[in-house]
Amino acid sequence: MRAQVNSLSGxxxxxxxxxxxxxxxxxxxxxxxxxxxxxxxxxLERAQIAxxxxxxxxxxxxxxxxxxxxxxxxxxVVLLRNEVRQLVLSSPLPHPIxxxxxxxxxxxxxxxxxxxxxxxxxxxxxxRVIGDPVRxxxxxxxxxxxxxxxxxxMIDYGLRILALSAVISVLxxxxxxxxxxxxxxxxxxxxxxxxxxYAAAPEDTRRIITPTASVDELRQAEVALQSMQTQLTGALxxxxxxxxxxxxxxxxxxxxxxxxxxxxxxxxxxxxxxxPMVRRMAPKLVxxxxxxxxxxxxxxxxxxAEEPPPALSRVLVAPIINDVVDGERLACGEHDISxxxxxxxxxxxxxxxxxxxxxxxxLIRNARQAILASGDPGEILVRATETEEHWVIEVRDxxxxxxxxxxxxxxxxxQGGARKGGSGLGLTIAAELVRGHGGRLELVETGPGGxxxxxxxxxxxxxxxxxAA
Numbered sequence: 001m002r003a004q005v006n007s008l009s010g011x012x013x014x015x016x017x018x019x020x021x022x023x024x025x026x027x028x029x030x031x032x033x034x035x036x037x038x039x040x041x042x043x044l045e046r047a048q049i050a051x052x053x054x055x056x057x058x059x060x061x062x063x064x065x066x067x068x069x070x071x072x073x074x075x076x077v078v079l080l081r082n083e084v085r086q087l088v089l090s091s092p093l094p095h096p097i098x099x100x101x102x103x104x105x106x107x108x109x110x111x112x113x114x115x116x117x118x119x120x121x122x123x124x125x126x127x128r129v130i131g132d133p134v135r136x137x138x139x140x141x142x143x144x145x146x147x148x149x150x151x152x153x154m155i156d157y158g159l160r161i162l163a164l165s166a167v168i169s170v171l172x173x174x175x176x177x178x179x180x181x182x183x184x185x186x187x188x189x190x191x192x193x194x195x196x197x198y199a200a201a202p203e204d205t206r207r208i209i210t211p212t213a214s215v216d217e218l219r220q221a222e223v224a225l226q227s228m229q230t231q232l233t234g235a236l237x238x239x240x241x242x243x244x245x246x247x248x249x250x251x252x253x254x255x256x257x258x259x260x261x262x263x264x265x266x267x268x269x270x271x272x273x274x275x276p277m278v279r280r281m282a283p284k285l286v287x288x289x290x291x292x293x294x295x296x297x298x299x300x301x302x303x304x305a306e307e308p309p310p311a312l313s314r315v316l317v318a319p320i321i322n323d324v325v326d327g328e329r330l331a332c333g334e335h336d337i338s339x340x341x342x343x344x345x346x347x348x349x350x351x352x353x354x355x356x357x358x359x360x361x362x363l364i365r366n367a368r369q370a371i372l373a374s375g376d377p378g379e380i381l382v383r384a385t386e387t388e389e390h391w392v393i394e395v396r397d398x399x400x401x402x403x404x405x406x407x408x409x410x411x412x413x414x415q416g417g418a419r420k421g422g423s424g425l426g427l428t429i430a431a432e433l434v435r436g437h438g439g440r441l442e443l444v445e446t447g448p449g450g451x452x453x454x455x456x457x458x459x460x461x462x463x464x465x466x467x468a469a
Contacts, residue, residue: 012180016173024165028158030108033115035157039150040103044131046072047143051079051088065089073149075126079133080140097144098125104132104140115154123148187213191222198229203236287323291354310352310436317393318343320353321382324360328368328380336377337368343384349391349457355433359441362426363395363453370399370451389459394444396452402443410443 050068069075069091077089101114118127125147133141194209201207208229211222318341325339349356364380371378378398385392402410411431431441437457444452 013177020169033111047077074143074145078142100128362430367397393455398450402446
């Protein structure tokens, strides 16, 4: 029983019954006052009819007079005719007159108040009632009558009204109960069942809710739930694929590391070559292979946990930028892309040199690929500056700018690709590496005139002093 009352439909049933009863009570009070007024007007009319016998004949039998008074249910009748006040019919009063009610110009509030006094007062009272004679048969008529019959009639009328109100309340509440259950509760139960079913297997697209509600608000809720479930199912599938991809990348990285290690052993012998071209290119080849080996080892470490923390040290930023630019300049081939560097020669930053190289390599590679995709000549500028709080390295290109989807999912893997077929992993990795340094990677601007990214590395060193919270 308590569970039904606590349900939506149960509470609606109870509240509807209560509200209808309150409405009936508000109707009950003036209706009882109206019933009392009709009762007294009826007694005035009876008394006037009874007085007609005396008006026709000045002398009537006392027994007939008492019978007329009993039929009219009054004690006395007084008529005011031709400016003369005349006691037409009379009988002894059991009690003095307690109250006088004038019905000629009674206001609604007065009628309600007097009805409450008669309903709740003592039944043995005697009251005087003043009214206008019917069909203007005189100027005024007064009667005295007992309150007990009036009180009994009012109680009987009130009980009948309350009984009828209760029936109307229950009937109305029942109809509303079934209507609400059909229009609201059933669809809500369907949404709850769909949510429970989906929670059991969120990867199953068959469990995504299909909006069927006819009520606008419920349909909007179902549409919102459908959208959320669709996005969540897609995210779970993507994470599952990423997990599988991570396992595959870990295996490839493991084998690739072994291959690159062997290649590294052979490139060490290039240092002994007497060829000037070989001696000039060998260090760059050795550095590239070393970085590839380190990247494979980092990939294997990432598969086990997260990106390893940076090994921070004070390093010159110009050589790192120069290495990245030289590699990208070779990758341009015959395309008309110019590179420029605006880096103070002695500028040093606190960073992990390998991770900083990866960050700049991703940014400059993305800039080169954007210009190549446009088919037009372009320029890539790498500028390094510093403020009181940060070292700032800016990579700016004259490419076509980022597409809307890339801007909306800028640092989200597999969603923020800046070119067709791109995965967006480069920016995601770069942003994560910069965050590991305590800095941030920002999109400064993008548009038809080009794109600019800024790497901000903090100068402050975070540490907990003794006694610090």
